Amino acid sequence: MKFLLENNLAKIAKWLRFLGQDVKVLNGPITLEALLRNRDRAFITTSRRWERTLKNLGMTYLVVPRECWEAQLCMVLRSFRIKPDLRLNRCAYCGGDLRPVNKEDFKERIPPKAYDTAYDFTYCERCDALFWKGLHYERMVNMLREALERCGSG
Numbered sequence: 526m527k528f529l530l531e532n533n534l535a536k537i538a539k540w541l542r543f544l545g546q547d548v549k550v551l552n553g554p555i556t557l558e559a560l561l562r563n564r565d566r567a568f569i570t571t572s573r574r575w576e577r578t579l580k581n582l583g584m585t586y587l588v589v590p591r592e593c594w595e596a597q598l599c600m601v602l603r604s605f606r607i608k609p610d611l612r613l614n615r616c617a618y619c620g621g622d623l624r625p626v627n628k629e630d631f632k633e634r635i636p637p638k639a640y641d642t643a644y645d646f647t648y649c650e651r652c653d654a655l656f657w658k659g660l661h662y663e664r665m666v667n668m669l670r671e672a673l674e675r676c677g678s679g
């Protein structure tokens with residue numbers, strides 16, 4: 526499933542990308558034009574205002590609660606039966622594909638401590654971002670697990 530997210534849902538956009546989903550975030554307000562351009566995507570929104578339009582366009586959509594990102598994420602995972610496995614194959618910033626790289630090739634960009642202890646280095650060609658697994662990765666795994674437990678999806 527490919528997703529289109531309202532622009533105030535950037536927080537869960539990041540998580541959905543960590544889970545390997547194809548996510549696009551609107552960079553402005555919701556417009557008919559933007560919806561038409563992304564008809565093939567499931568639209569995630571906090572507003573019911575576009576419901577009639579979405580139905581008319583035959584678009585798949587989901588209205589999530591406005592405030593709590595944990596509840597938002599849980600609802601998306603449950604509704605679209607997404608497994609909460611951190612696949613980390615997509616860039617958290619732009620959604621581009623990540624490819625595995627050798628840390629030796631990026632030595633000057635990696636803090637020495639991460640260089641020594643981190644693993645699974647990946648690179649996004651689209652936006653020139655570099656990622657790796659380390660302590661922050663383990664924190665993320667815990668954060669996700671706790672979020673899912675809190676809303677009963679764990």
Ligand SMILES: [Zn+2]
Nearest residue numbers: 616619649652
């Ligand atoms: Zn990127």
